[in-house]
Amino acid sequence: MKINSPLEAYKFLPATNCGECGEQTCMAFASHLIDRSHKLTDCTPILEPKFKKKYEELDALLAPEIREVLIGVGENVAKIGGDDVLYRHKLTFFNQTQLAYDVWDTMDEKDLVERVNHIQNFKKFYVGDFLTVDMVAVRCTSNDPAKFGAAVKKVVETTDMPIILCSFDPAVLKAGLEASKGRNPLLYAANKDNWKEVGELALEYDVPVTLFAPNDLDLLKSMAKTFEAMGTEKLVLDPGTFPTGKQLKQTFTNFIKVRRAGIDGDREIAYPIMAVPFTAWMAHDDPVSASYWETVVASVFTIKYGDIMILHSTEPYAMLPELHIRDTIYTDPRKPVTVDPGMYKVGEPTADSPVLFTTNFALTYYTVESDLASNKIDCFLWAIDTDGIGVEAAVAGGQLTAAKIKKGIDESGFDLKKDTTHNAIVIPGLCARLQGDIEDETGANVMVGPADSGRLPGWMEKNWPPQKK
Amino acid sequence: MTKKMKLSQLSDMLQDLDVESLEGVTIEGDIELNISGGGGLNPALAYALGSEISQISLHMANIGRMLGFPAEQLFASAFGMGEMPQPETLPTSPKIQELLASKFEVAKVDNWKNPIQEVTLGATSGDGGSRKSTVTLGGENALPYYFDAEMPHRNYVTMDVFDMPIGMAKSVKGNYEDVINDPAEWAKKVVREFNADMVTIHLISTDPLINDTSAKEAAKVVEDVLQAVDVPIVIGGSGNPEKDPEVLEKAAEVAEGERVLLASASLNLDYERIAKAAMDYGHVVLSWTQLEINAQKELNRKLMKQCNVPRDRIIMDPTTAALGYGLDYAYTNMERIRLAGLMGDDELTFPMSSGTTNAWGAREAWMVSSPLKQDSDWGPREYRGPIWEIVTGLSLSLAGNDMFMMMHPTSVQVLKEITQTLYGSIESEEIDITNWIGAEV
Numbered sequence: 006m007k008i009n010s011p012l013e014a015y016k017f018l019p020a021t022n023c024g025e026c027g028e029q030t031c032m033a034f035a036s037h038l039i040d041r042s043h044k045l046t047d048c049t050p051i052l053e054p055k056f057k058k059k060y061e062e063l064d065a066l067l068a069p070e071i072r073e074v075l076i077g078v079g080e081n082v083a084k085i086g087g088d089d090v091l092y093r094h095k096l097t098f099f100n101q102t103q104l105a106y107d108v109w110d111t112m113d114e115k116d117l118v119e120r121v122n123h124i125q126n127f128k129k130f131y132v133g134d135f136l137t138v139d140m141v142a143v144r145c146t147s148n149d150p151a152k153f154g155a156a157v158k159k160v161v162e163t164t165d166m167p168i169i170l171c172s173f174d175p176a177v178l179k180a181g182l183e184a185s186k187g188r189n190p191l192l193y194a195a196n197k198d199n200w201k202e203v204g205e206l207a208l209e210y211d212v213p214v215t216l217f218a219p220n221d222l223d224l225l226k227s228m229a230k231t232f233e234a235m236g237t238e239k240l241v242l243d244p245g246t247f248p249t250g251k252q253l254k255q256t257f258t259n260f261i262k263v264r265r266a267g268i269d270g271d272r273e274i275a276y277p278i279m280a281v282p283f284t285a286w287m288a289h290d291d292p293v294s295a296s297y298w299e300t301v302v303a304s305v306f307t308i309k310y311g312d313i314m315i316l317h318s319t320e321p322y323a324m325l326p327e328l329h330i331r332d333t334i335y336t337d338p339r340k341p342v343t344v345d346p347g348m349y350k351v352g353e354p355t356a357d358s359p360v361l362f363t364t365n366f367a368l369t370y371y372t373v374e375s376d377l378a379s380n381k382i383d384c385f386l387w388a389i390d391t392d393g394i395g396v397e398a399a400v401a402g403g404q405l406t407a408a409k410i411k412k413g414i415d416e417s418g419f420d421l422k423k424d425t426t427h428n429a430i431v432i433p434g435l436c437a438r439l440q441g442d443i444e445d446e447t448g449a450n451v452m453v454g455p456a457d458s459g460r461l462p463g464w465m466e467k468n469w470p471p472q473k474k
Numbered sequence: 475m476t477k478k479m480k481l482s483q484l485s486d487m488l489q490d491l492d493v494e495s496l497e498g499v500t501i502e503g504d505i506e507l508n509i510s511g512g513g514g515l516n517p518a519l520a521y522a523l524g525s526e527i528s529q530i531s532l533h534m535a536n537i538g539r540m541l542g543f544p545a546e547q548l549f550a551s552a553f554g555m556g557e558m559p560q561p562e563t564l565p566t567s568p569k570i571q572e573l574l575a576s577k578f579e580v581a582k583v584d585n586w587k588n589p590i591q592e593v594t595l596g597a598t599s600g601d602g603g604s605r606k607s608t609v610t611l612g613g614e615n616a617l618p619y620y621f622d623a624e625m626p627h628r629n630y631v632t633m634d635v636f637d638m639p640i641g642m643a644k645s646v647k648g649n650y651e652d653v654i655n656d657p658a659e660w661a662k663k664v665v666r667e668f669n670a671d672m673v674t675i676h677l678i679s680t681d682p683l684i685n686d687t688s689a690k691e692a693a694k695v696v697e698d699v700l701q702a703v704d705v706p707i708v709i710g711g712s713g714n715p716e717k718d719p720e721v722l723e724k725a726a727e728v729a730e731g732e733r734v735l736l737a738s739a740s741l742n743l744d745y746e747r748i749a750k751a752a753m754d755y756g757h758v759v760l761s762w763t764q765l766e767i768n769a770q771k772e773l774n775r776k777l778m779k780q781c782n783v784p785r786d787r788i789i790m791d792p793t794t795a796a797l798g799y800g801l802d803y804a805y806t807n808m809e810r811i812r813l814a815g816l817m818g819d820d821e822l823t824f825p826m827s828s829g830t831t832n833a834w835g836a837r838e839a840w841m842v843s844s845p846l847k848q849d850s851d852w853g854p855r856e857y858r859g860p861i862w863e864i865v866t867g868l869s870l871s872l873a874g875n876d877m878f879m880m881m882h883p884t885s886v887q888v889l890k891e892i893t894q895t896l897y898g899s900i901e902s903e904e905i906d907i908t909n910w911i912g913a914e915v
Contacts (some may be wrong), residue, residue, distance in 0.1 A: 080767050092813065094806045127850045131798065135848070144911050171911045200573065219907055222578035230576045250902030253895050258621045263504075268582040273576055284907050286915040295915075298859060301892050304865045317915060321853035326836055326865045329798040333869070338806040368800035375799070375837055378845070387654075463683055 007066045007087050014438050017063035019050045038067060041089075041099070065110070070268045071275050073100065074213050074239050076140070076313075077167025083139055085241070085312040086277030091268050092099035097337040101115035103313040104303075104327060105140035105169050107283065110147045110156035117156060121163045123319055129328060132367055134344060136328040142193070142315045143181065151425045154180035161185050169193050169215075169315065175202035182210045191313075192213060193279075196245060200228055212239070215279055219245030220255055222262065226274045233273070241313060242274070246281040248288040248302060257305065262309040282312035296323040304330045341393030342367035348417035349374070352383035356424060359469055361431045361454065362387035364405060369395045375460040380462040385425075389413040397433040407442030414447065421449050429471050433458070506903070515525050586816040591785050592626075593757055593824050595672065597733040602756070605732060606704035609671055610826035611789065611876040617812065618874055619896040626818035629871055629893040631878045631886050632672035633664035634831055637687070637695045638679040638810025643840035645856040646659045646882050658702035659693050665703045668883040669890065674737070675699045680721045681712035689717075689724035696725045700732060706762075708735040715743035719751075726751035735827075738791060741773050745858045747804045749781035759783055760827060762791040765800070765807050771821040778821075785824075789877070790861035794828040796836040805873050806823070812874030825876040830889075833866035834859065834881060860884040868892055 008014060014035040021031070026047040028034040037043035045067060046052065051060045073087035083103045090096045106124045108117050121141055127137040141160055145153040160168060161184065170181035171193045178192055187244065192219035195203035207214035216232065218225035225244055232240055244259040260278060265273035270350045285299035296318035303314055307382055308332050316327070336342060363373040365388040377384055389410055391399035400404035414421070421428050430449045432440065434456035444451045450471060455464045483820060535545040541781040590612040597603025609630050615623035639654045649668075653660040657675060664670040671894035681684040691701035696709055700737050709725045711718035722736050736752050738760040739745035752759045761777055763769040777783040792811055795804040815823040835838055844852050852858065867878050871893050878885050894900050 009870065086588070092809060094810050129849055130846050132482075146912050148912075172912065197573075197907075201570075207785070223576065224573075226578045227573045227576040231570055231574045234574060235570055245907055247905060247907060250895060250900050251898065252902075252904055254619070254898050257619060257896055261620060262578070262580045265577070269581065271580075274578065281907075281910060283913075283915075284905065284910050287905050287907065287910060287913050288902075295858065296887060297864075301862055301864060301868065301888065304868055305872070305892070305896070308869060309748075313839065320857070321851055322857035322861055325852065325858065326797060326861050330801075330865050330869065333797065333802045333805065334801040338802060342799065342802070368795065371799055375835065379835075379837060379840075460683070 006039070006069060009039060009040050014038045014063065014067070016247035017051075017059045017066075018048060018353045019056065021050065023050060025049045028227035040096070069099070070270065071264070071277060071312075072240075074241060074277050076103070076169075076189060076191050076213055078163075078187065079165075080168055081165045082189075083167045083313075088264075088312075089268070091220040091265060094338045097339060098310065098335050102311055102331050102336040103139045103167075104331065105142040105173075105313065105315045106138060106319055107142045107144050107315060107317050108160060109144040110149075110153045112156070114159060115128055117159055118163050120319065121160055123165055125164045127319070127321075127324055129325060131329070131332065132371070136332060138324065138328065140167045140169060140313075142169040145174070145181075146175045148174065148177070150174075150176045153177045154184040157181045157184040162190060167191070171315070173199055175199055175206060178203060178206055178360055182206060182212065186210075189213070191241065193217070193315075195228065195232070195297045197224060197228075200231070204232055204237075206234075206240070207237055208235060213241060214239065215241040215243050217243045217245070219243075220247070220252070220259065222259060222274075225263070226319045229276060230273045238276075240276045241279050242276050243279040243281065246284050246302065246306070248282075248284040248298060253302070257309065259307070260306060262312050269457065276279040277312035280306035282306065283315050283317045286317050286362065290472055292318070292320075292449065296320050299323060300326055303327050307331050308334055344370045344388050346388050346390035346413055346416070348385045348414075348419045349388065350384075351377045351386050352381060354383045354385050356426045357470065358424060358425075359431055359465065360387075360421065360429065361385070361433075362389050362391055362410060363433060363458070364391040364394060364396055364399055366393045366399075368390065373461075376458040376461055382462065382465055387413055387417060387419075396433045400439065405436060405439070407439055407446040410439075410443055411446040421447065427471055431469075487492065523724055583616065583620075586616055586622065587814055588818045588820065588823055590815055590825060591788070591791055592766050592811075593758060593786050595708075595733055596755070597731055601733070602731040603733060604700070604704065604765050605706055607706070608733075609706050609877075613716045614812075614816070614874075616816065618871060619858040619898075625759050625897060627876070628897045629876055629878065629890075630671040631669075631880050631890055632674045633668060633670035633886060634674050634676060634879055635660040635699065636676045636678055637666065637692065638685065640678065642881075643834050643855075643859055645840075645859045646834060649883055652861040661702045661707075665705055668886055670705070670886065672706045672708060672877075673703055674710055674879050676710040676712075677721055677725065678710075678712045680717055681714045682717055683714070685719075687778060689721045692721050693724040693728040697728050700729060706734065707732070708737055710737040715740070719744045719747040723750050723751040726755040726757055729757065730755040733757055735760055739773065739777060741769060745773065745776065749777055749819055752787060753781075753783065754773055756767040758787045758789060760789050760791050761824070763793065765793045765795070765803050767792075767807060767810055767822075770811060771819075774821045774824065788824045789827050790822075790824045791827045791829065794830055794832045794866065794870060796839070797862055797869070798838060799836050801866060801869060805869050808870055808873035808875055826870075826874060827879065828867065828875045829871045830863055830867040830870070830878045830885075832883040833863040836862055858908060860888070864888050864892075871896075887892065 013036055015032055018031040026034045057108050068089045069089050071086045071088045074085050076083045084100045087099045108120050128137050143157050143160055157404055169191045170178055174179050189212055192214040193206055194215040196217045216228040225242055229240055247253050247256045282299045282302040284297045285302050289295035289298055300323045344367050346365045365368050368387050391404040394404050428449050431452045431454040434454055437453045440451050538545045594608050594612040595612045596605035596608035598605055610627050613626035635657050635658050653663050661673045679687040680692050700824050735758045739748040740762045740861050749759055761773050763773055792807050811822050838860040860882045863882055867889045
């Protein structure tokens with residue numbers, strides 16, 4: 006983005022405060038353009054012909070520094086790139102790193118289909134939703150265009166996920182393109198030897214293409230410049246991912262340099278970057294070490310600017326951390342992550358089980374929940390809506406009050422008197438001062454728990470079940 | 475009067491016309507070609523004349539084409555050249571035959587002007603202690619491993635030892651069952667077998683809610699550990715804010731001169747007592763806050779201004795959340811702290827430490843399988859746990875963390891290898907990846 010203040014964006018808007026975009030004023034809309042929570046096309050008046058020039062100017066000013074590239078079609082389209090900052094707390098990173106897992110054309114058909122299914126079906130519940138992986142990369146290991154075409158065809162039949170066609174042989178890539186027509190696959194890759202032919206294929210089939218220049222940033226930039234002159238900006242840059250030693254250090258440096266140059270305004274190299282942690286398998290013989298190092302390299306380049314990556318290990322111990330670190334880095338650090346307010350069951354609680362609450366700040370909630378679950382304490386746990394603020398701060402700031410707690414309990418449909426035998430609530434030690442108020446509001450027996458949910462197990466041993474009064 | 479012009483002059487003039495400058499050119503009046511001499515031209519002259527005229531007509535045709543007239547078609551129909559290959563039409567997309575030259579350049583960051591404070595842990599006999607080696611943290615002038623400035627010190631790992639048996643994930647426990655009742659042997663084991671750079675002795679039995687071990691007894695354990703190993707040590711309390719000041723004071727006393735790291739001073743306990751103990755007996759203070767940059771500034775400021783702790787005796791612990799359990803905040807918090815430090819916030823220019831062992835709190839690290847039926851199979855937990863600790867630590871190392879408190883031997887080994895690889899001190903065989911696509915794996 007070439008501008009960073011709402012005022013700069015405001016100058017281009019109609020300034021009528023018409024409200025069509027859902028904001029009260031054009032200024033408010035402008036500030037959402039800057040934080041990228043609204044799109045310029047949400048402003049319908051500016052799309053009118055008389056504003057054409059302003060629209061185009063503002064659109065160019067708002068375009069992200071790193072170009073956005075689309076792979077795949079329809080609901081499964083994957084977006085990569087589109088970033089504006091080097092440090093996520095300044096704005097957030099957009100378009101999560103896309104994780105592609107490989108299949109190869111010398112696999113037998115049954116294994117290939119099974120592997121594709123494993124990749125597309127893998128899922129892990131996390132903060133209210135499932136984490137999944139994104140793509141299949143088809144590697145040509147046969148050097149046979151017909152064989153490659155057949156494998157690509159099989160993959161296309163088995164999954165709607167976006168695909169990457171991997172070969173340095175233009176004839177092989179062409180066969181892959183024919184077998185995946187209409188699916189907008191990513192071509193991998195043009196290099197210093199085949200760039201003319203692969204470039205022509207990319208233009209002919211109108212698909213995005215990866216440029217591969219291992220550890221040679223001059224060549225990489227020169228290829229990007231050439232492809233742009235040939236007529237395409239749908240480019241992904243692969244500066245080479247070397248898996249070990251000083252070569253890996255150099256790879257790290259290359260990634261930082263390419264992204265910094267792009268964000269600093271060098272348009273010739275402002276494209277999404279690809280990492281290939283797969284190469285860890287070229288350095289380690291035993292599959293556990295190879296998987297571990299692949300995950301380690303993937304983590305480094307999820308954090309440092311890899312927009313898309315090709316991986317091999319489909320072991321859960323590799324995929325789970327890869328999914329989690331990706332989610333971690335692409336969480337918007339400016340907004341607290343929340344869970345839906347409401348009553349949750351931990352384990353298999355009965356009417357005799359304890360009843361507790363915490364806030365709907367995801368970190369607090371999941372900490373408390375895991376402290377309870379890992380100690381096998383079956384209980385009822387409310388997440389009270391505090392706008393995603395932790396207990397201590399919410400008490401101080403007034404987001405957690407007896408009235409709010411009462412409201413949260415009532416809205417969850419849980420009735421303390423009917424649904425428990427004890428009519429008691431255990432409250433977090435950090436809101437001990439609300440004890441009396443909560444008693445008044447709810448009519449329950451309020452017990453003050455420990456300040457840290459890590460101490461709940463010991464506390465439960467001493468204090469639960471509550472003594473009959 | 476009409477100016478006369480030779481044919482060759484006209485031809486030259488037209489030849490010299492730059493096509494791009496033709497915009498706005500007008501051709502006025504008639505062009506009269508007066509070829510004198512009748513039919514008796516000598517063949518050489520006729521050929522020369524023919525050549526000139528053809529040249530002119532070509533230029534004229536070009537002008538016609540630029541004006542939008544399909545001159546090629548006229549030529550083709552006039553001379554029956556329909557079958558001839560057409561010359562290149564409008565030059566919109568010439569085939570590029572060579573890569574366009576471009577040189578990659580990128581600037582170094584110019585606003586990282588404040589180096590991170592160097593802090594040394596451990597004291598050798600020359601400095602009044604009994605450690606064989608010391609560890610120096612900090613000194614960075616850039617984000618970790620960045621090319622902007624040399625990173626003076628690598629990352630270090632201190633491994634956890636407890637003064638009593640504790641609950642541990644199964645794959646961690648397997649490594650310590652033989653030493654779990656003997657902190658000194660435990661300490662020896664992590665240094666000798668697991669390559670720990672330092673040892674952290676956690677005096678958790680002192681917690682009144684656990685064993686309420688007295689400060690004096692706890693100090694004895696510290697003495698044992700100091701005798702058992704010759705690397706620098708970290709002394710941790712139980713985390714009980716009432717008891718910790720007393721425990722750490724006593725521990726600081728018996729460790730006098732060893733320049734240990736006292737863990738921790740925090741805003742919710744009497745940090746002045748801990749700071750004083752560090753000053754009195756020559757130690758370093760761990761300034762611990764919970765995921766809040768302003769609280770970290772406040773505590774550091776209090777330690778410096780109110781307790782007179784010198785800058786080279788403070789390390790920060792801004793709190794580590796496990797991968798999937800708040801690491802997004804921990805990462806951002808650390809990265810912001812480090813960037814602020816490098817850019818000149820001198821309340822934040824201190825080395826950082828991470829309780830990376832917290833990663834074992836994540837259920838993905840220790841649980842046998844997912845409690846959720848809809849989840850895909852999680853696979854064997856003995857492989858999941860260590861990678862959880864590695865990825866947690868690795869992320870924070872990239873955010874600027876200098877020292878890791880860790881637990882699992884495999885995690886320690888892999889984390890040390892990747893951080894030292896990025897630091898630049900790991901040699902390994904070069905790997906040719908130019909044809910990785912065809913690799914048989």
